[in-house]
Amino acid sequence: MPFHPPSWVPQLPFDPPDSIPISDFMLDENHGRHPLGYAQNPFTCGLTGKTYSSLEVKERVDYLARGLAKELGFHPNKGSEWDKVIAVFSVNTLDTIPLAWATHRLGGIQTPANAAYSAAELEYQLKNSNAKALFTCVPLLETAREAAKKCNIPDNRIYILEVPEKFAGKPTPEGMKTVDDFIRDGQKLDRLEPLKWEAGDGAKKTAFLCYSSGTSGLPKGVMISHRNVIANTLQINTFEKPNRDKMINDLRNQTDYTENVLGLLPMSHIYGLVVISHASIYRGDGVIVLPKFEFTATLQAIQDHKIGSLFLVPPIIILMTKNTKVLAQYDLSSVWSIFTGAAPLGQESAEELQKIFPTWKIRQGYGLTETCTVVTSSSPDDIWFGSSGSLLPGIECKIVTVEGNEVTGYDQPGELLVKSPAVVLGYLNNDKANTETFQDGYMRTGDEAVVRKAPSGNEHVFIVDRIKELIxxxxxxxxxxxxxxxxxxxxxxxxxxxxxxxxxxxxxxxxxxxxxxxxxxxxxxxxxxxxxxxxxxxxxxxxxxxxxxxxxxxxxxxxxxxxxxxxxxxxxxxxxxxxxxxxxx
CATH class of the missing domain: 3.30.300.30 (ANL, C-terminal domain)
Incomplete structure (x- = not known):
């Protein structure tokens, strides 16, 4: 039998639009996003404090799109998205996501690469995606150049996303074009014509090409449509709405609630890309951007920017539980919630952290690149350690045994299959993997799961093992x-x-x-x-x-x-x- 979200979870307020790019959804107020003028600044550097308001980001995206169009010959309504692929190989920066939105404004694709890649690994992605240009940062420039050379991407098609100089260790090499240079160029250029999309184009066109190993095998390009990102952004924020409304009610004389969240996790990873960089901005929160994980620098940023929600992964949480003396040196009183994903957090680790911070809401979610992120999440009012939470709105799942029988009750393990408007288009040029993974409207996760009834009476999903071979x-x-x-x-x-x-x-x-x-x-x-x-x-x-x-x-x-x-x-x-x-x- 299919499993559905608990009865308390609201339904989506409207069907995820399928005729607009992500850039319109995120930068216009016509689709339910938090009013631009009253939101937190979307992206703030956690090291220097440099920031841009929502209206400034919208303007920068417009100018950046104009500059890219002239430099690369990209036209909003000419050619397919596959003719306009821009690769990004960088640590997190203030302009990583605005660059994606500018690319989407032109009808193109951003393919983000892991900043930890070697030149050979980056070369594989550049070739597989057929990227036309590469944006990198100064610390990764030599690796980027080595890979680009083997992919026939010339030096004049390698551009710079700027990071704080104290992090980079040296300035941008003379003569290399930066995002700010593109924006200055764009200010002098005519306004771009609108994208002429028909109904359904947003559900068919790829916006991000992220690389995942899927259920097995070598990394594959996951084709994520505009509607996929829009859908999961809506799903996350609809799921969060009852708690956000409650927080507004708890704050007297306020009709709104926004906060700063931790933007530490890589924006090249689907967790950092969608959950942090899209869902948070859509609801008016600010993302405090950090280029890499350094324990004390992260704690300092939480203190300085009064961060309310921490998006983490289990290894960082374990590090926190083993370094209580370091934690005690910082004011973390602004934190009310942590959210962990990308790998399961053990019950013992959650309990340890709870002892240190009794008031924190320790939440867990589950998702994959192929589901364009979150499938299940813990509500702040319904936390069950070890569980990955409940299904988000608009999602149904079923559990199937190895023999192919559909599970009909609780505590019966089997492979988790997911149906959602956020399930991606498929893998690039890989029919075999598509046939194995996407079947009858469901995505086969390769994860073994059980559904259990929580003390609250709500159904929770537990990921108990991995059928797939991924590490x-x-x-x-x-x-x-x-x-x-x-x-x-x-x-x-x-x-x-x-x-x-x-x-x-x-x-x-x-x-x-x-x-x-x-x-x-x-x-x-x-x-x-x-x-x-x-x-x-x-x-x-x-x-x-x-x-x-x-x-x-x-x-x-x-x-x-x-x-x-x-x-x-x-x-x-x-x-x-x-x-x-x-x-x-």
């Missing part, structure tokens, strides 16, 4: 297949498999099982060989993809008759080994 390191996705392909290039590796193992700091880390090449003699030291193999990964992959869980040499890799690696057997074996060793992880 989550500090919220980042790591595809075993990608690491296995790389390991097999090492002369000492004859066969291999990679699985996830728990880690207190990062949630999970990759561990490799390796069958040594016959050329490796018995006299050679296993520890030395293992270290050489690890260095092989470290020299070519982002840090979060390193084989931090170690390398174990085995005689053979378990496989099915068709040759598919049976990673589940390795995970079960590893779990039993930890159990015998008395590990709590």
């Amino acid at each position: 989550k390191v500090q919220g980042h996705q790591v595809a075993p297949a990608e690491l296995e392909a790389h390991l097999l290039a090492h002369p000492a590796v004859n066969d291999c498999a990679v699985i996830q193992i728990p880690n207190e700091k990062t949630g999970e880390v990759p561990k490799a099982f390796v069958v040594k090449s016959p050329s490796i003699g018995l006299e050679e030291n296993d520890r030395v060989i293992a270290r050489e193999i690890q260095k092989h990964v470290e020299n070519h992959k982002a840090r979060y993809k390193w084989i931090s869980g170690g390398i174990e040499f085995v005689d053979e890799i378990p496989k099915s008759p068709s040759g598919k690696i049976l990673r589940r057997l390795l995970r079960d074996r590893e779990k039993e080994k930890r159990r015998k060793a008395g590990s709590k992880l």
